[in-house]
Amino acid sequence: MKNFEVKAIGRVASPLTDLESAPRQADEGGPEAWLVFDEDMLEGLRSIRPGEEVLLVTWLDRASRDVLSVHPRGDPNRARQGVFSTRSPHRPNPIGLHQVEVTATDGCRLRVRSLEALDGTPIIDLKPILVSDVNRR
């Protein structure tokens, strides 16, 4: 099997509504946002606590999927790079990875600090950060 169905389990609610105003990377700052999960995901979220840093996985549904190389940061003066060496949203599977700090929880909603994803972006997974992720760096 070559194709699989990924399902949105929630959405980003953010004041960021257009691509032009979105920062390119998390370290360039982003507004606070809510992660609004579907009600049937509550059981999966029950162990998340404020103060935790988590990995948010999104589906960047406004990206182009037929792009295999890009000029880094969209700058035509920089040499083209293969997309797998960049964090460009434009790639065969437009998966976004965002390290965020949970600042509050409210049922199926998680408040996070500084998220660079656009309003309405589908959420497809959430993972803890492992000690080994840090130690191996």
Added chain:
Amino acid sequence: MKNFEVKAIGRVASPLTDLESAPRQADEGGPEAWLVFDEDMLEGLRSIRPGEEVLLVTWLDRASRDVLSVHPRGDPNRARQGVFSTRSPHRPNPIGLHQVEVTATDGCRLRVRSLEALDGTPIIDLKPILVSDVNRR
């Protein structure tokens, strides 16, 4: 839209062939493996160099997708946790994240050190590790 089509862009080739022998986390060790990408992904891979640490994103196609809480590490003596607080493969979208070191490149194949994914696991993305990922930890 609630569902999206994720496509396999390659497969893991590894001596790990059954779930019982697979380590639960990368820090518990895994064998060397090849990431075998589809030929039409070559352009996307052209900037990957041996020695780089990268984030491999897989689709854990043998996982259960209707699981929302688990006993950590499968130990029934440990309290159930929501899957989004664990790295269990069993979750609504069975996305695997693996930090790996590329040791060699050969066209559409990348050799990596210590990968805990099973032979045949679909590859869905590959991303560089950003400086900001490290600095924010």
